[in-house]
Amino acid sequence: MCPAERSASGPGNRVALRARLVNMLSMSKGKTYFSEMTSDTGVRDPYQSYDAWFAQQDNARLAKKSEEAEVFFRSTGITFNVYGDEDAEERLIPFDLVPRIISGREWDKLSKGIDQRVRAINAFLHDIYNRQEILRAGVIPVDLIAQNDAFLPQMIDFSPPGDVYTHIVGTDIVRTGEDEFFVLEDNARTPSGVSYMLENRETMLQMFPELFSKIKVQRVSDYPKNLRKSLEASAPKNCEGRPFVVVLTPGIHNSAYYEHSFLADQMGVELVEGHDLRVVDGHIAMRTTRGYRKIDVIYRRVDDDFLDPLTFNPDSMLGVPGIMDVYRAGNITITNAPGTGVSDDKAIYSYMPEIVEFYTGEKALLKNVETYRCSEADSLKYVLDNLADLVVKEVHGSGGYGMLVGPTASKKEIAEFAEKLKAKPSNYIAQPTLSLSTVPIFTEAGLAPRHVDLRPFALVSPNGVEITPGGLTRVALKEGSLVVNSSQGGGTKDTWVLKE
């Protein structure tokens, strides 16, 4: 079937589709959600120009563009393997051609909040691995660190260059109203998805060049250059000359291998695997045709436990023996630093407002989602009584795995989850179901609202914090669904931050 046949909507019915959109956006399953494109009074400001452009478009042409985008993504090889489904074929994360648009003013507010938050997280990590003032002050219970699987004793009494632990951060943000932004997760350990931010923009530029001459969208294409600059600035103090940066990947079988090779390529640095590296003259060095070349900064996408068989999991074949010793001796920078995952723990997350205030002396600019710590008896009781309305997550979990979404779960699922929860309460936190904002997606029947979140990417070096204006917008493609994770059937959109 040719694309034109599949969605043969001529100019005649376009108006009708758009009218229906406005109605659809305000209601979904009887609950009201904030629509980012439309409001009661019409199209919201950031979407005005786009809306005017869209009104001139032919649906059949857009449908064809949508198919082209998929061909483009397939040809670049940007695929994704769902965890927990090892035998499954690698698949594409669906891309939607309607951009998610953020005004310059909204972005200004968001980026200030992210900046504050990543500075606080780095200060927190340095404190936890050194003086532990925040524990002495009783702001955070010792158990949250002592029981934290991501806490690495081997990082105690060590300061990485500039006291930076998380060099690349992907802060997950959700919106519920005009001025209501919440941080859902901090992702300080290993945020992935930045390749989608870049590829989505590249695709949009190719498909709709005229849009970008009409609407002033801030560039994201500087990200690889800025990433390299930021990594170089994080080199050990004793490094002379231009720091040599590499990307360490677990290899081609890793679900994010595409991103590893993409980033290395975009930065113009080498992509290496553990077996390419050795300790040579006190440094980690890479095998080249002309002997070994010293490495100053390693952007590793290998998990802590597999990073160094001499220090961590001795069975690891993916890591670099001795890298932790070279690191502590001050001869290489590992990004993100080992042990950074402490702050991704969802019980730690629940203390982020206190953490921000403790280290910056300021109130947190970005709000946290209300979080019930099941380790606390009162909270546990409340959570057990209200499971059907809550989202329950494992404190160490990520990617939408191992969680309960109360409102969409069956009675049986809720009952089973309640048992798991009672067996190990400290392993869980619970949050109210959030009314995630919607942005329309393009469907064969025209525009349709879907829930979205946003992951902007921040770069941190001893020189400061730099946040790329944009990010990865994830969208729940299933109507009414609030789960945007790509592993759970989510798609992505290009994210526009307007210049003014």
Place this chain on the structure above:
Amino acid sequence: MKLQIHHRTQYDYDAPVGYALQKVRLRPQRSIMQEVVDWELRVDGGQVEASYQDHYGNHVDLVSAEIGVRQLVITAKGTVKTHDAAGVLGRVYGRAPLWHFVQPTPLTVADDKIKALSGIIRESDTVLNGMHALSSAVLRAVPYEVGQTQATTSAVEAVAIGKGVCQDHANIFIAAARAAAIPARYVSGYLMMDDRVDQDASHAWAEVHLEGLGWVGFDVSNGVSPDERYVRIATGRDAGDDAPISGFRMGASDESLVVSLQVQQ
């Protein structure tokens, strides 16, 4: 007491070595119990790649074997002046917090038998006496015997076997102390046995942190607290944490290990 130490570790490979690393914790540090008069770490057939203080304040050297060698020898030697502090190291702390030393590790998990041993601490009039009683109880439950346990034997396994060496005694003692919420750590070092110059091996004992006193050492195997015959080298949460030497080697060749240790006045 002035102790002369000569500790030689020799690796012989049955084929030229391709790439091998050894992580070495063999440098004593100053404390109220000891002054390091002179000390040297010598590597034959390789070189020291990196040196640093680890998370417990131990001095670590990362050693690589020279490519193609069939033998690597690591020699730690020097003179340490020791003082008898009745086993009390005192209130000296690194950055690792005390709560860290209450947490069990895989080698120091306490099962019911170890918890039962731990009960003796509460039955004593003071915690200090309780620790001495625990030390005796551990040795009674697991008499010293070489060859029954290995480097990877856990406290639980050693208690089940019912025989063990200093490493097992320290692991069991630590597991029992932590079961009573007392911070405990593993110490590796040297002991001059009065009747000989050639010692069988490095020694190991335990330290617990007691209110008011700080860190206090207990050598379960010998039923005493460390005195001037002891030299502290490294500490950790268990025998795996502060192993004097641990290594990584690429390739299928076999290695054999010869250790000689002399401690004398």
